[in-house]
Structure formats: C-alpha cells, structure tokens
Amino acid sequence: MDLAYLTGQRPVDLTNIQRSHIANSYLHIVQQKTAAKLRIELKGKLKEILERRFKNGKDYLFYTQRGARFTSEYITATFAVIREKAIKQYPDYAEELRQFQFRDLRAKSGTDKAMLLGMEAARQHLGHTSEKMMKVYVRLAPIIPPLENSVPKADKKGE
16 A cells, blocks of 8 residues: 555556566656556655565565465455455444545545645656646645634724
C-alpha cells in the first residue's frame, strides 16, 4: 500500500516493476494503460521499500509466498481480505471501510501531491495528459477563508 501511495501508480503498474526499471536513482515506469513514461526519484521511504524488496535477488518487486508474481487481481483480492479484517476490528466504520478500494490510494496520492505542489505536479505524478482526467482523481475541496474576526461583542448598552 505504501508503494501505491508514494508512486500514485495503478496496481498493474506496481506489479510490473522490475529491478531493471531502476537506473540512475530513478524508478522508470511505462504505464500499461496510457503508455505514459514516468521517472520517479528514488529517495526517502520509496527508496527504502525498493531496496528492501529487491534484497530477494529476484527480477520483479512482488511475489506471493508460493513464488508466483503478483497480479493486479491478486492485489485487489488481498486488499479485500484486509478490508474485511479491518471491518471486523472496527465495526463502527464498516460502511466507510466497505467503500474504500485499493485504487483509492492513487486518488489520495494525486490529491496530496496537488495540495503540496499544485495540479501540474499531480498531473505528472499520475501520468495524466488531460486536466479532465485529473479532476476525476484529485479530490480537492475548495479553499474557503475564515471570517477575519469572531462574532463582535455587543456594547454595554446592548447595541
């Protein structure tokens, strides 16, 4: 889940990450859906995750316990199992948890990028070419300034 959030990529693109996609301190991704080419800087938590995952010496980033490569369907199914465990542990939030899907991490990633660095940075982060598609993913509420002062106090005469 961290990798999905940090990179903003679709499950299919996460499962396709290979050791050979890392070069010159960048993770190179060609998105399967759009063929968009991205270079994601390797630093911080992302770098730690990739270094830890590739210690296994294998070509791809993720494998099941039985040694098969992850698929996007496997990620979705595993996420559903985890979500059900969370619902059992936090029944008061069952309705909200049931609505949450793995792909929502992509939207969260894009939204947070837009809040930090603006819409153009979010567009590049997600690999979108159009502003229309960005509006589907980036979920920014309008910024509303507060009133400048609290409710004025009435004067002593009650006016």
